Amino acid sequence: MxxxxxxxxxxxxxxxxxxxxxxxxxxxxxxxxxxxxxxxxxxxxxxxxxxxxxxxxxxxxxxxxxxxxxxxxxxxxxxxxxxxxxxxxxxxxxxxxxxxxxxxxxxxxxxxxxxxxxxxEVWRGAGAGMTDMVLITLGTGVGGGVIAGGRLIRGVGGMAGEIGHIPVEPGGVPCGCGRQGCLETISSATGWVRLARAAVEAGRVTSLESSVEAGTITPRDIVNAAQEGDLVALEVIDSAADALARVMAILTVVNNPAAFVIGGGVSGAGETLFTPLREAYTRHALPDAARDVQIIPARLGNxxxxxxxxxxxxxxxxxx
Ligand SMILES: [Zn+2]
Structure with missing residues (x-):
């Protein structure tokens, strides 16, 4: 039975x-x-x-x-x-x-x-065996789930882990939550596309111009362009990675996780995202707290x- x-x-x-x-x-x-x-x-x-x-x-x-x-x-x-x-x-x-x-x-x-x-992810995936882990999902928005001391943290109103709405850019663009400059406005798929569009509108030369103008641009196009060495695409990913790394640096001194597990469609960018993300994290996070922190892709997918x-x-x- x-x-x-x-x-x-x-x-x-x-x-x-x-x-x-x-x-x-x-x-x-x-x-x-x-x-x-x-x-x-x-x-x-x-x-x-x-x-x-x-x-x-x-x-x-x-x-x-x-x-x-x-x-x-x-x-x-x-x-x-x-x-x-x-x-x-x-x-x-x-x-x-x-x-x-x-x-x-x-x-x-x-x-x-x-x-x-x-x-x-902490039961059967990339965080298996960990008692302290933060999952960050990069999709249309930015989601998060915090496991601390072997428990899922919900907080008094169930809003713990809503890291997409940590404000990172004073006076930034409006977010779906009604405020401005949240992490989600920069590091989500929507954020990547917005940054690329802004660069094209500012007259920057980039291979992304045609897909921006056709309105078909996706994070995949940005990753492909970055891999070809397109400077605008590389800057978009750097900006998105930098904002995310700042938030991860904050979380590191809040609950000192063993790993940040990164999932969601945008994480399919692989090393094109993970390399600048790890570099930015090393720049921003408190060295003694961050030294052994892993930044790894989610494993269970859908x-x-x-x-x-x-x-x-x-x-x-x-x-x-
Ligand atoms: Zn928000």
Missing amino acids: GKNFIGIDMGGTSIKLGITDETGRLLYKHEMPTRPEEGAEAGVERMAAGVRRLAESAGVFWKDVKGLGLGAPGFLDQAEGKIFRLTNIPWENVPIREWLQNLLGIPVVIDNDANVAALG DAGMIGAAGLTAKGTMLG
């Missing part, structure tokens, strides 16, 4: 469902469209049906399913099990924990997507959310 756990990773376009054993090994997964327009009630019912199908496909008896975790992008009340507001999904004030528990009859825990991914969500119920927040 085994113990199995369900992890759900909700995104704007798809919902990923996975089932793990008690060690976090992913046994089976599938994906369904989010269909934000169908409304929360229908969406949650479809999710519950998907969960039962998932257990069946994995050959797991329902009685062996001991819990379900769910990660979603946006603002959630972890303690109350409620979704306040999500990014790209118009669900508001949804008591999703209660709904799923009623539909499935198993304990449910929810948390935001970056916290859940941090749990996944599975981090599912595995970490399963970990929410399998392990709680204690992973030491």
